[in-house]
């Protein structure tokens with residue numbers, strides 16, 4: 001992500017003689033760039049007042065960031081099962097597929113077709129060192145594969161299963177496993193975790209649930225495939241003034257139904273979604 005100060009300063013100086021000074025304060029505060037040195041896509045949110053200058057702004061973005069070949073405008077919030085948003089090409093190449101490099105991994109993705117957030121690299125990094133030798137790990141809601149790929153790269157002896165509903169994301173995940181030379185290391189499955197998990201006839205040491213908007217609806221499925229004393233990594237949206245209560249209660253209630261006990265082992269504030277709402281992660285041992 002390009003920080004607010006950095007972006008405002010750079011874009012301001014590019015646009016100072018192009019758009020009226022009264023509008024300069026409304027320039028986007030920050031934006032995402034997905035891709036690598038050769039070819040990237042910028043995803044930008046332009047306020048209604050600035051829409052009339054969107055081409056000038058998009059061109060300025062490509063002058064400031066020479067690797068940006070396409071500028072996409074966020075048209076909606078993320079929605080639906082696939083957690084993608086509508087985006088509109090404002091400027092540049094209609095081909096918005098890129099290769100994003102991160103911590104020794106490479107991810108091919110078209111952000112118009114599948115969820116991917118470069119802002120979550122720190123969270124992916126945290127998992128690299130958390131996994132123990134020989135663990136069997138399930139990544140639910142695996143998208144284009146950043147979590148399983150990041151974990152597999154650093155941990156040669158773990159066994160990974162990844163489940164994703166969006167066909168486009170699943171196809172990228174398969175391709176990304178190959179691109180990262182991890183063939184045979186990750187079992188990537190297309191489908192709904194509710195249907196796939198019971199059919200695996202398998203229990204896991206660790207289950208990741210990286211779907212903050214809605215993971216709670218699949219807690220029963222996750223708990224059922226966790227070994228005794230296995231670890232659950234549960235993501236949730238939570239209000240700033242009460243970060244943990246709801247998530248802890250959800251895990252407690254669902255575990256109780258299967259006569260399992262819960263030990264909360266870690267509470268993590270992952271990222272701020274808005275001034276009042278956080279993405280959080282609770283790590284819980286389910287006994």
Ligand SMILES: C[S@@+](CC[C@H](N)C(=O)[O-])C[C@H]1O[C@@H](n2cnc3c(N)ncnc32)[C@H](O)[C@@H]1O
Nearest residue numbers: 081082083115141142143164165166192193210
């Ligand atoms: C927030 S995204 C996270 C994707 C990925 N883990 C990442 O970090 O980039 C959640 C993903 O869950 C997938 N998903 C939603 N419901 C699902 C379900 N019932 N079964 C499997 N995948 C699902 C969506 O298609 C989406 O790709």
